[in-house]
Amino acid sequence: MTIEKKVENGKTVLLLNGRLDTTTAPELQEMLIPEFDGGKDLLLDFTELVYVSSAGLRVLLLGEKTAKATGVEQSLKGVSDEIMEIFEMTGFADILSFE
Amino acid sequence: MKELITEAKTENLDAVLEFVETELDAAELNKKLQTHILVAVEEVFVNIAQYAYNSEVGGTTIRLAVGDEVVIEFEDSGKPYNPLESEDPDTTLSAHERKVGGLGVFMVKQIMDAVEYRNASGKNILTIKKNQV
Numbered sequence: 083m084t085i086e087k088k089v090e091n092g093k094t095v096l097l098l099n100g101r102l103d104t105t106t107a108p109e110l111q112e113m114l115i116p117e118f119d120g121g122k123d124l125l126l127d128f129t130e131l132v133y134v135s136s137a138g139l140r141v142l143l144l145g146e147k148t149a150k151a152t153g154v155e156q157s158l159k160g161v162s163d164e165i166m167e168i169f170e171m172t173g174f175a176d177i178l179s180f181e
Numbered sequence: 182m183k184e185l186i187t188e189a190k191t192e193n194l195d196a197v198l199e200f201v202e203t204e205l206d207a208a209e210l211n212k213k214l215q216t217h218i219l220v221a222v223e224e225v226f227v228n229i230a231q232y233a234y235n236s237e238v239g240g241t242t243i244r245l246a247v248g249d250e251v252v253i254e255f256e257d258s259g260k261p262y263n264p265l266e267s268e269d270p271d272t273t274l275s276a277h278e279r280k281v282g283g284l285g286v287f288m289v290k291q292i293m294d295a296v297e298y299r300n301a302s303g304k305n306i307l308t309i310k311k312n313q314v
Binding site for chain 1 (some may be wrong): 212224273299
C-alpha cells in the first residue's frame with residue numbers, strides 16, 4: 083500500500099492505494115494518528131484502495147475514537163462496493179463517516 | 182487441489198494472498214467474491230501466525246480447490262484452537278463502545294458460507310467454503 087498526503091479545501095487528505103491489511107495497517111496508523119494533533123479535518127480517500135481486512139478496520143476505529151476525543155473530523159470517500167460490504171457486515175458502516 | 186506450505190508468520194501474508202488470488206483468477210471468479218475470500222484467508226492465516234505457535238514459528242499448509250464452491254483448508258500443528266468457539270462482537274455498538282480488535286473470525290464467518298473446524302492427529306484443520314453463485 084502507498085499513502086499520499088495532501089491538503090485540499092482545508093482538509094488533510096490521505097490517498098490510500100493498494101491493500102489495507104495486517105502488513106500495511108501499522109503504516110496507516112503511524113501516519114494517521116499524529117494528524118489529529120494538527121487540528122485539520124481528515125479525509126481518507128479510498129478510491130484506489132482495493133481491500134480492507136480486520137487489521138485495517140482496527141486502525142479506522144482507532145481513528146474514529148481519536149476524532150471523537152480531539153474534535154477533529156475523520157471521513158472517508160471513494161469507498162468501493164466490495165469494501166462497503168465489509169463495513170456493513172461488521173457494523174462499521176454506522177460507525178464511520180462518509181463524505 | 183493446489184497446496185502451499187509456508188511458515189506461519191505475518192511476513193508471509195503477501196505470498197499466501199498471491200497464491201490464493203492466482204488460483205481464483207485462473208478460475209475467473211468475480212472480483213468482489215475474490216476480494217472477500219482473500220479477506221477471509223488473511224484473517225485465518227494471520228490468526229495462525231499470531232497465536233498457534235506462541236512465540237515459536239511453525240508451519241501452515243493451505244489447500245485450495247475451486248469448483249462450484251471454493252474450498253480452502255488451513256492446517257497447522259500449533260496448540261488446539263477452535264476459532265468457532267470465540268464470541269461474536271456486538272456490531273451494533275457505537276465507535277466509543279466498540280473494542281479495537283476481535284473482528285477477524287467474525288468476518289470469516291460472515292463472508293464464507295461454511296466454516297468447519299476439526300482437530301485430527303494433533304493438527305488444527307479449518308476449512309472455509311464459499312459457493313460461486
